[in-house]
Amino acid sequence: MELKSIPRGAELEVSFAGELDHHAAKQAMHALDEELEEQLPRNLVLDFGGLQFMDSSGIAVVMRAYRRMQELGGSVCMKNVPDQPGKVLRAAALDRLIPMDGKKAPSGL
Amino acid sequence: MKRARNQADLQFPSHSANEGFARAAAACFAAQLDPTLEELGDIKTAVSEAVTNCIVHAYPDTIGSIALKLRHHDGNVLEIVVRDWGCGIENIEQAREPLFTTGGADRSGMGFTIMESFMDSLRIRSVPGRGTTVTMKKKIAQRAAVR
Numbered sequence: 001m002e003l004k005s006i007p008r009g010a011e012l013e014v015s016f017a018g019e020l021d022h023h024a025a026k027q028a029m030h031a032l033d034e035e036l037e038e039q040l041p042r043n044l045v046l047d048f049g050g051l052q053f054m055d056s057s058g059i060a061v062v063m064r065a066y067r068r069m070q071e072l073g074g075s076v077c078m079k080n081v082p083d084q085p086g087k088v089l090r091a092a093a094l095d096r097l098i099p100m101d102g103k104k105a106p107s108g109l
Numbered sequence: 110m111k112r113a114r115n116q117a118d119l120q121f122p123s124h125s126a127n128e129g130f131a132r133a134a135a136a137c138f139a140a141q142l143d144p145t146l147e148e149l150g151d152i153k154t155a156v157s158e159a160v161t162n163c164i165v166h167a168y169p170d171t172i173g174s175i176a177l178k179l180r181h182h183d184g185n186v187l188e189i190v191v192r193d194w195g196c197g198i199e200n201i202e203q204a205r206e207p208l209f210t211t212g213g214a215d216r217s218g219m220g221f222t223i224m225e226s227f228m229d230s231l232r233i234r235s236v237p238g239r240g241t242t243v244t245m246k247k248k249i250a251q252r253a254a255v256r
Contacts (some may be wrong), residue, residue, distance in 0.1 A: 021128045022164065024117065026215070055158055056216075056218075060214070064214065067195050083146070088154060
């Protein structure tokens, strides 16, 4: 599991590569926490283009980032989501909470 | 059920590094049923959830043993059994509910929900203090051979 972050002014893009499971989740959460504390972005973009696998551990990683961004008064979106991680994220209805690949999350949630 | 057409049995300690090993082994075995990429993704996800449950919940403070049994049955049905000898589940109904977890904020509570929705069937048997057996089945649609 590899995380790379690219700050662009008020936006922070974090790209994930590899397999995001329980084994990798702790390290991913820690790295993401540190980046958010350091950059304090307005918008967080999670780029999942390099993800080869994700299970429900990834849901917890995304939810943690979402909650932190809510505390910061900012927003989160996900892009380049491959099929398998997309199916896991949709099973938890995260696509209804966080915009995924340019599709706006329906309001009211 | 009749004897399986093919089978594989694995046993490994509950190190989190074995999550990736278990789902890759299940995917390799499942390949002989000629699944689609989506079906293969479903199988890997379900195995990952079941094995992670053993590591996080069955053996929270120790390293215990996890068994993974893979069966290829007639009708192109894949059966996956994940068993542990850990602490067991007190309330299976509650454990199956979406978002329910005893694992704190680091866990999503979606494990059993995903196993249930990504596979055709899910059966959980558990005895507190003795261990848990999760049995999942998925029928892989047989596609016309490509000439």
